[in-house]
Amino acid sequence: MSRVYNFAAGPAVLPLECLQEAQADLVDFQGSGMSIMEMSHRGKEYDAIHNEARENLKKLMGLGDDYEVLFIQGGASLQFAMIPMNWLGKDQTADYINAGTWGASAVKQAQMIGNVNIAANTQKEIPTRMPSLDEMKWTPGAVYSHITTNETIAGTEMKEIPETGSPLIADMSSDILSCPRDYNRFVMVYAGAQKNLGPAGAAVVAIRKDFAEKGSATPPTMLRYQTHIDKNSLYNTPPCFTIYMICLTTRWLLKQGLETVYANNAAKAKKIYDVIDSTAFYRGTAQKDCRSNMNITFRLPTEELEALFVKQAAENGMKQLKGHRSVGGIRASIYNAFPMAGVDSLVAFMKEFEKRNG
Amino acid sequence: MSRVYNFAAGPAVLPLECLQEAQADLVDFQGSGMSIMEMSHRGKEYDAIHNEARENLKKLMGLGDDYEVLFIQGGASLQFAMIPMNWLGKDQTADYINAGTWGASAVKQAQMIGNVNIAANTQKEIPTRMPSLDEMKWTPGAVYSHITTNETIAGTEMKEIPETGSPLIADMSSDILSCPRDYNRFVMVYAGAQKNLGPAGAAVVAIRKDFAEKGSATPPTMLRYQTHIDKNSLYNTPPCFTIYMICLTTRWLLKQGLETVYANNAAKAKKIYDVIDSTAFYRGTAQKDCRSNMNITFRLPTEELEALFVKQAAENGMKQLKGHRSVGGIRASIYNAFPMAGVDSLVAFMKEFEKRNG
Numbered sequence: 090m091s092r093v094y095n096f097a098a099g100p101a102v103l104p105l106e107c108l109q110e111a112q113a114d115l116v117d118f119q120g121s122g123m124s125i126m127e128m129s130h131r132g133k134e135y136d137a138i139h140n141e142a143r144e145n146l147k148k149l150m151g152l153g154d155d156y157e158v159l160f161i162q163g164g165a166s167l168q169f170a171m172i173p174m175n176w177l178g179k180d181q182t183a184d185y186i187n188a189g190t191w192g193a194s195a196v197k198q199a200q201m202i203g204n205v206n207i208a209a210n211t212q213k214e215i216p217t218r219m220p221s222l223d224e225m226k227w228t229p230g231a232v233y234s235h236i237t238t239n240e241t242i243a244g245t246e247m248k249e250i251p252e253t254g255s256p257l258i259a260d261m262s263s264d265i266l267s268c269p270r271d272y273n274r275f276v277m278v279y280a281g282a283q284k285n286l287g288p289a290g291a292a293v294v295a296i297r298k299d300f301a302e303k304g305s306a307t308p309p310t311m312l313r314y315q316t317h318i319d320k321n322s323l324y325n326t327p328p329c330f331t332i333y334m335i336c337l338t339t340r341w342l343l344k345q346g347l348e349t350v351y352a353n354n355a356a357k358a359k360k361i362y363d364v365i366d367s368t369a370f371y372r373g374t375a376q377k378d379c380r381s382n383m384n385i386t387f388r389l390p391t392e393e394l395e396a397l398f399v400k401q402a403a404e405n406g407m408k409q410l411k412g413h414r415s416v417g418g419i420r421a422s423i424y425n426a427f428p429m430a431g432v433d434s435l436v437a438f439m440k441e442f443e444k445r446n447g
Numbered sequence: 448m449s450r451v452y453n454f455a456a457g458p459a460v461l462p463l464e465c466l467q468e469a470q471a472d473l474v475d476f477q478g479s480g481m482s483i484m485e486m487s488h489r490g491k492e493y494d495a496i497h498n499e500a501r502e503n504l505k506k507l508m509g510l511g512d513d514y515e516v517l518f519i520q521g522g523a524s525l526q527f528a529m530i531p532m533n534w535l536g537k538d539q540t541a542d543y544i545n546a547g548t549w550g551a552s553a554v555k556q557a558q559m560i561g562n563v564n565i566a567a568n569t570q571k572e573i574p575t576r577m578p579s580l581d582e583m584k585w586t587p588g589a590v591y592s593h594i595t596t597n598e599t600i601a602g603t604e605m606k607e608i609p610e611t612g613s614p615l616i617a618d619m620s621s622d623i624l625s626c627p628r629d630y631n632r633f634v635m636v637y638a639g640a641q642k643n644l645g646p647a648g649a650a651v652v653a654i655r656k657d658f659a660e661k662g663s664a665t666p667p668t669m670l671r672y673q674t675h676i677d678k679n680s681l682y683n684t685p686p687c688f689t690i691y692m693i694c695l696t697t698r699w700l701l702k703q704g705l706e707t708v709y710a711n712n713a714a715k716a717k718k719i720y721d722v723i724d725s726t727a728f729y730r731g732t733a734q735k736d737c738r739s740n741m742n743i744t745f746r747l748p749t750e751e752l753e754a755l756f757v758k759q760a761a762e763n764g765m766k767q768l769k770g771h772r773s774v775g776g777i778r779a780s781i782y783n784a785f786p787m788a789g790v791d792s793l794v795a796f797m798k799e800f801e802k803r804n805g
C-alpha cells in the first residue's frame with residue numbers, strides 16, 4: 090500500500106489511522122457480526138457512535154446545552170436554502186458577506202426567498218480577499234447575518250469575526266475546527282463534512298436552540314431545523330457511515346486538542362507561503378492578510394507551466410493540486426488531516442520545479 | 448470474523464462480497480493511493496464509479512435515454528417534500544394511496560404544499576393490506592399520482608401496479624429491484640438506498656426527463672429535480688461513498704439478473720410464510736394476497752413470547768428481528784442481499800421455538 094499526498098479541496102484527505110480503523114471494522118463492526126453500514130440507526134451500536142460524534146463536536150467547539158449539533162444531508166448547498174427558509178420572513182432583511190464563490194452561492198439561495206443586504210462584496214476582486222471589518226455595512230434589525238469564514242476557491246480566510254449586531258451564522262465548511270474560535274458567538278455554524286470532518290454526505294450544523302425555535306414553521310418537515318433538534322438528527326435514516334467517520338475523525342481531533350491542530354495547520358501553511366513569497370515565479374492569489382491556512386492558491390508564470398506542475402507533482406506522489414475549474418492555477422488544500430511530510434514534499438518539489446523551469 | 452444473519456429493515460444487510468471489496472480498497476482505492484472517500488468528486492476515479500452506478504441502475508430498471516437516474520441526499524423523506532414542491536401547483540390535485548406509515552408520511556408532506564386526494568386509505572387496517580385496484584378512486588386530470596409499492600412496517604407489497612390515468616410516481620424504497628417490474632410505466636421511481644441498494648445517505652431517483660421539465664421553477668436550487676438532471680447529480684458534492692457502495696451492489700445484481708434475484712426472494716419469503724401458515728402459534732399481520740417478499744411481519748401469542756423470540760434468535764446469530772417500535776411483533780426483513788442460509792436458520796429456529804413455547 091502506497092498512500093499519496095492528497096491535496097484535494099474536498100472530499101479530502103482523512104486521517105490514516107481513522108481510515109485504517111474503519112477498514113478493520115468494515116465487515117464486522119467490533120464483533121457485532123455486521124458492518125456499521127448494515128445496522129439499524131436506532132440500535133445500540135449505531136446510537137453510541139451517533140451520540141459520540143455529536144458530543145465530540147460540541148466539546149471541540151466548546152458548546153454547552155444551549156446548543157445542539159445536527160447532521161443534515163445535502164451538504165452546505167442545502168443549508169444555503171434552509172437558512173432563509175427557516176428564518177428569512179416577509180418584510181425582513183438578512184445580511185450576507187459575499188467574498189467568493191461560496192458566499193455568492195449562499196446569497197443566491199437567500200435572494201430566492203427574501204430580502205438580502207450584501208454587507209460587503211469582494212467576490213470578484215483580484216487578488217482575492219476578505220472585506221475588512223470597516224467596509225462591512227450591517228443592517229440594524231437584520232434577522233440574521235451570514236459569513237463564509239474560508240473561501241475554498243479564493244484561498245482566503247476571515248482572520249477576525251465581525252460584530253454584526255444581529256444573530257450571526259457562519260459557513261465554516263472549509264475551516265471548521267482548524268483553529269480555535271469562539272463558537273459561542275454564533276447562533277449557527279455549519280460545514281459540509283467532506284473537508285475537515287469526514288467523507289461527503291452530511292452537513293454538520295451547530296445551532297443555538299433558542300434561535301432555532303424562532304424559525305418559521307412553514308418549510309416541509311425535513312427542511313426545518315426544529316425537526317432535527319427534536320429528533321436528535323434521527324427524524325429519518327441518517328447518513329450513518331458518514332457520521333461514523335465523523336466520530337472517528339473528531340476522536341482523533343480531541344486526542345490532539347485544537348491548539349495543537351491549529352499550530353500544525355499554521356506551520357504547514359507558512360512553509361508553502363514562504364516558498365511563494367521567496368520568488369516571483371510563484372504568485373499567491375490571495376491578499377497576504379487574508380491567506381487561508383486550508384487552501385493555498387497560487388499561479389505560475391503560464392498556464393502551460395501550471396499544467397506541467399500538476400502533472401509532474403502527481404508523478405511524484407502529490408495529487409489533486411489543480412486549482413478549481415472556475416479559476417485555474419494551483420490549489421494546495423491542506424486540511425487538518427494533511428500530513429506535514431506532504432507539505433515538505435510539496436515545498437521541495439516547488440523549489441526544484443522553479444529551478445528547472447524558472 | 449463471524450457474520451450474523453441480519454434481519455434489519457434498513458439500514459440492512461449488504462452483499463458480503465461488496466463489503467469485502469470495499470474493505471480491501473478502503474485505504475487505497477485500486478492503487479490510487481487514496482480512499483474513494485478522499486477523492487475529488489470531479490476526478491476520473493470517482494467519475495467512473497458515479498457513472499457506472501447510474502448506468503447499472505438504468506440497465507437494471509430497463510430505462511432508456513428518456514430517463515435519468517439521480518442520487519439525491521435526504522433519503523425518501525426529503526423526496527416526500529420535493530415531489531409536491533416540484534409539481535403540485537396551486538389549483539392542482541395530486542392523488543395518493545395511503546396504505547401504511549410511509550404512504551401516510553408522503554401524504555402529510557404533500558398536504559403541506561397543495562391539494563391532495565387520498566385515492567384509497569388502508570393505513571390503519573388490521574390485518575394490514577394494500578387497497579385493491581377496484582377501491583382506488585383516481586382524480587381525472589390529477590397532476591400526478593403517488594403510490595408506495597412496499598410498506599416496510601406493515602409488511603405489505605403491491606402486487607399489481609394500478610392504472611391511475613395520471614403520471615405515476617412510486618416510492619419503492621423497500622422493494623426496488625427486488626422483482627422484475629415495468630419501470631417505464633412510471634414518470635418517477637425513488638428509493639432510499641439503505642434497503643436494497645446500499646448504505647444510507649442517498650435516495651435513488653429514476654425520473655422521466657420530460658416530466659421533470661414540467662416542474663415548477665420556484666423551489667430552491669437543491670430541491671429542483673432539473674438541477675440534478677442538468678448536473679448529473681454533481682451540482683454539489685454527492686455522497687460519494689454511498690454511491691460507490693450502490694455501484695458495487697448494482698454490479699452484484701447485474702451479475703445475477705433480476706429474474707434470479709426475484710426467484711430467490713420469492714423462495715426465501717415462501718419458506719417463512721409457510722411456517723407461519725402451518726400453525727396458529729405464529730400469526731402473519733398482512734393479508735395473504737398483499738404479503739411482502741421483503742418484510743415479513745408476524746405476531747406470537749403474547750408480547751412476552753415476542754421479546755423472548757427476539758432475544759433467543761439474537762443469541763443464535765439472528766439479529767434485528769424486532770418489529771418496528773410503532774407496531775411491535777416480529778419483522779424479518781430479507782432484502783436482496785439476505786442469504787437463503789439465514790432464512791433456513793430462522794425457519795428452523797421458529798419451529799424449535801414453537802415446540803418449546805407453544
